Amino acid sequence: xxxxxxxxxxxxxxxxxxxxxxxxxxxxxxxxxxxxxxxxxxxxxxxxxxxxxxxxxxxxxxxxxxxxxxxxxxxxxxxxxxxxxxxxxxxxxxxxxxxxxxxxxxxxxxxxxxxxxxxxxxxxxxxxxxxxxxxxxxxxxxxxxxxxxxxxxxxxxxxxxxxxxxxxxxxxxxxxxxxxxxxxxxxxxxxxxxxxxxxxxxxxxxxxxxxxxxxxxxxxxxxxxxxxxxxxxxxxxxxxxxxxxxxxxxxxxxxxxxxxxxxxxxxxxxxxxxxxxxxxxxxxxxxxxxxxxxxxxxxxxxxxxxxxxxxxxxxxxxxxxxxxxxxxxxxxxxxxxxxxxxxxxxxxxxxxxxxxxxxxxxxxxxxxxxxxxxxxxxxxxxxxxxxxxxxxxxxxxxxxxxxxxxxxxxxxxxxxxxxxxxxxxxxxxxxxxxxxxxxxxxxxxxxxxxxxxxxxxxxxxxxxxxxxxxx
Amino acid sequence: xxxxxxxxxxxxxxxxxxxxxxxxxxxxxxxxxxxxxxxxxxxxxxxxxxxxxxxxxxxxxxxxxxxxxxxxxxxxxxxxxxxxxxxxxxxxxxxxxxxxxxxxxxxxxxxxxxxxxxxxxxxxxxxxxxxxxxxxxxxxxxxxxxxxxxxxxxxxxxxxxxxxxxxxxxxxxxxxxxxxxxxxxxxxxxxxxxxxxxxxxxxxxxxxxxxxxxxxxxxxx
Ligand SMILES: [Zn+2]
Ligand SMILES: [Zn+2]
Ligand SMILES: [Zn+2]
Ligand SMILES: [Zn+2]
Numbered sequence: 001x002x003x004x005x006x007x008x009x010x011x012x013x014x015x016x017x018x019x020x021x022x023x024x025x026x027x028x029x030x031x032x033x034x035x036x037x038x039x040x041x042x043x044x045x046x047x048x049x050x051x052x053x054x055x056x057x058x059x060x061x062x063x064x065x066x067x068x069x070x071x072x073x074x075x076x077x078x079x080x081x082x083x084x085x086x087x088x089x090x091x092x093x094x095x096x097x098x099x100x101x102x103x104x105x106x107x108x109x110x111x112x113x114x115x116x117x118x119x120x121x122x123x124x125x126x127x128x129x130x131x132x133x134x135x136x137x138x139x140x141x142x143x144x145x146x147x148x149x150x151x152x153x154x155x156x157x158x159x160x161x162x163x164x165x166x167x168x169x170x171x172x173x174x175x176x177x178x179x180x181x182x183x184x185x186x187x188x189x190x191x192x193x194x195x196x197x198x199x200x201x202x203x204x205x206x207x208x209x210x211x212x213x214x215x216x217x218x219x220x221x222x223x224x225x226x227x228x229x230x231x232x233x234x235x236x237x238x239x240x241x242x243x244x245x246x247x248x249x250x251x252x253x254x255x256x257x258x259x260x261x262x263x264x265x266x267x268x269x270x271x272x273x274x275x276x277x278x279x280x281x282x283x284x285x286x287x288x289x290x291x292x293x294x295x296x297x298x299x300x301x302x303x304x305x306x307x308x309x310x311x312x313x314x315x316x317x318x319x320x321x322x323x324x325x326x327x328x329x330x331x332x333x334x335x336x337x338x339x340x341x342x343x344x345x346x347x348x349x350x351x352x353x354x355x356x357x358x359x360x361x362x363x364x365x366x367x368x369x370x371x372x373x374x375x376x377x378x379x380x381x382x383x384x385x386x387x388x389x390x391x392x393x394x395x396x397x398x399x400x401x402x403x404x405x406x407x408x409x410x411x412x413x414x415x416x417x418x419x420x421x422x423x424x425x426x427x428x429x430x431x432x433x434x435x436x437x438x439x440x441x442x443x444x445x446x447x448x449x450x451x452x453x454x455x456x457x458x459x460x461x462x463x464x465x466x467x468x469x470x471x
Numbered sequence: 472x473x474x475x476x477x478x479x480x481x482x483x484x485x486x487x488x489x490x491x492x493x494x495x496x497x498x499x500x501x502x503x504x505x506x507x508x509x510x511x512x513x514x515x516x517x518x519x520x521x522x523x524x525x526x527x528x529x530x531x532x533x534x535x536x537x538x539x540x541x542x543x544x545x546x547x548x549x550x551x552x553x554x555x556x557x558x559x560x561x562x563x564x565x566x567x568x569x570x571x572x573x574x575x576x577x578x579x580x581x582x583x584x585x586x587x588x589x590x591x592x593x594x595x596x597x598x599x600x601x602x603x604x605x606x607x608x609x610x611x612x613x614x615x616x617x618x619x620x621x622x623x624x625x626x627x628x629x630x631x632x633x634x635x636x637x638x639x640x641x642x643x644x645x646x647x648x649x650x651x652x653x654x655x656x657x658x659x660x661x662x663x664x665x666x667x668x669x670x671x672x673x674x675x676x677x678x679x680x681x682x683x684x685x686x687x688x689x690x691x692x
Contacts, residue, residue, distance in 0.1 A: 036603075078472075078473040078478065079478070081566070081567060081568035082567075082568075083567035083568065083605065083606055084606060084614075085605050085606070086601050086602075086604075086605055086606050086607065087601075087602055087605050094565070094567070096566055096568070099560075099564050099565065099566050100564065103564065103565040103566075103605070105605065
């Protein structure tokens with residue numbers, strides 16, 4: 001009984017076969033699939049099972065008090081249901097949590113594909129000719145060392161605009177030289193799409209595949225995979241090097257199933273690399289207790305310090321927002337700002353407020369648009385702003401990460417609102433000063449009273465700037 | 472309890488009437504329940520087409536081409552975006568339990584339909600479909616109604632219906648074969664009434680072999 005409880009409480013992957021015979025099916029390598037996801041005749045599948053190239057494993061663990069889906073790790077009781085299953089004639093449990101990726105039913109096994117495929121050795125895979133800064137160089141060295149040793153973890157704590165993709169190039173090269181398989185997982189589809197051409201250009205001879213919800217590539221049969229974290233639900237003991245981008249971000253942070261899948265997708269001997277600009281409390285705790293090795297990149301690739309937010313107390317802020325207006329002081333500041341060549345990013349706590357304030361500014365003849373998460377024209381509006389087709393973009397926290405513009409000032413209206421936590425504020429401030437041609441930028445937090453989150457964000461930015469100066 | 476559809480915690484509504492009643496087992500949250508939007512007057516008396524006064528064009532056309540073999544159809548919900556999304560998750564993704572959010576409403580509608588006591592027949596699925604889906608949606612609905620059904624039909628070819636145009640569908644060949652005749656009035660049960668062709672194919676076969684009357688009960692119209 002004690003053993004069962006322990007097995008339930010811990011992430012247990014001992015059910016994944018440790019024998020991994022060599023074979024010639026890259027699309028099955030390190031996979032965890034439903035039968036219909038294997039495009040092979042029954043005869044061939046049986047043959048592969050006999051050779052333990054494929055292994056049938058139980059799909060849903062059953063405990064006296066709960067279930068666990070082995071594909072997504074779900075244990076929430078309301079995310080399981082029963083149905084009279086015509087295929088087997090029994091009443092069967094299925095997982096509702098990962099059902100978008102095809103239904104996992106308890107009576108049907110998952111198929112694990114041996115990770116024994118031999119990937120090609122690339123002697124000189126990297127064609128990137130750029131140079132690294134001192135800080136980048138140091139991080140890159142440490143990551144190469146990690147990939148050489150194998151099993152281990154490292155957190156790369158890099159400020160927004162540090163050039164974190166470039167610091168991976170040498171460790172990726174090291175892995176490819178030795179026929180190791182790499183996965184770069186990131187929470188957002190936009191980032192996967194953007195990374196593929198960049199990496200393909202730097203590693204022209206390497207088979208790199210991008211996997212996301214509706215990606216043209218589905219096979220997952222490459223030695224170098226860039227994927228949304230969701231896609232890891234189809235992998236098990238697949239990767240020698242696993243890079244997890246934005247470990248702190250939605251949906252990775254707090255999403256137990258993605259943690260489960262990313263841990264399972266890595267081989268037991270894998271090198272784990274985590275990238276973040278804003279570590280969460282849990283990671284900071286692990287850093288302090290020396291449980292998680294960390295390397296800092298406290299300086300941007302262009303060498304200039306991060307813009308430090310100015311906090312401006314604006315007592316009647318809410319009264320104006322309720323009327324869908326801006327405080328005259330803020331409006332005055334915007335009028336002033338618009339005399340400069342920089343564009344303006346305006347952050348508001350909600351979609352509704354963002355739309356209202358965009359309307360309010362439009363009435364005052366500003367070239368302005370608003371954008372939110374479900375906005376169909378989102379990509380187009382962002383592209384147009386980047387091309388400087390208009391001057392002010394009003395948005396919510398959705399634009400806090402990833403999206404960059406060369407030359408903007410950034411104002412946060414009502415920075416004390418709960419949606420603006422420390423990580424969000426650091427990310428928002430990180431939108432300013434990204435270009436070497438204009439490495440500065442004003443960041444202003446308008447508030448009705450300083451919150452801890454605001455102060456922590458400012459402290460964290462100061463801290464990074466101090467570290468950056470020291471080296 | 473969590474909402475079957477959106478998975479948020481259900482906050483029970485306490486009013487004077489619910490206060491005195493024993494608590495019922497809620498399956499969906501208030502926001503999702505609100506979107507169910509039952510079909511109400513006016514609707515076509517023949518086929519339950521929502522927002523339509525009098526007999527609709529399609530029904531008139533059916534009456535002209537074949538003296539109509541179908542008595543009437545009763546539907547519960549309009550097949551709008553909300554329901555299309557639920558159906559996609561229920562039928563195509565295979566999230567069987569989702570249909571429970573309709574239970575209370577369709578039971579009530581069933582009791583009021585006047586179909587109770589008739590022979591219930593479910594629309595059959597091809598073997599291929601049932602293997603892939605793992606359940607027959609019509610049988611799932613009949614289960615919710617607490618009824619028992621028979622299926623005196625076999626499919627001669629499979630149900631790739633939605634790929635064809637509407638006109639095509641109205642005049643396509645009968646994909647069913649009747650294996651057992653019945654002399655009792657029957658009600659056919661399926662999930663969606665789109666053109667009514669499928670149901671009329673079956674109704675025609677039943678009527679030819681002496682069935683006195685054929686009606687249908689579908690969740691969506
Ligand atoms: Zn699952
Ligand atoms: Zn079963
Ligand atoms: Zn709901
Ligand atoms: Zn009608």
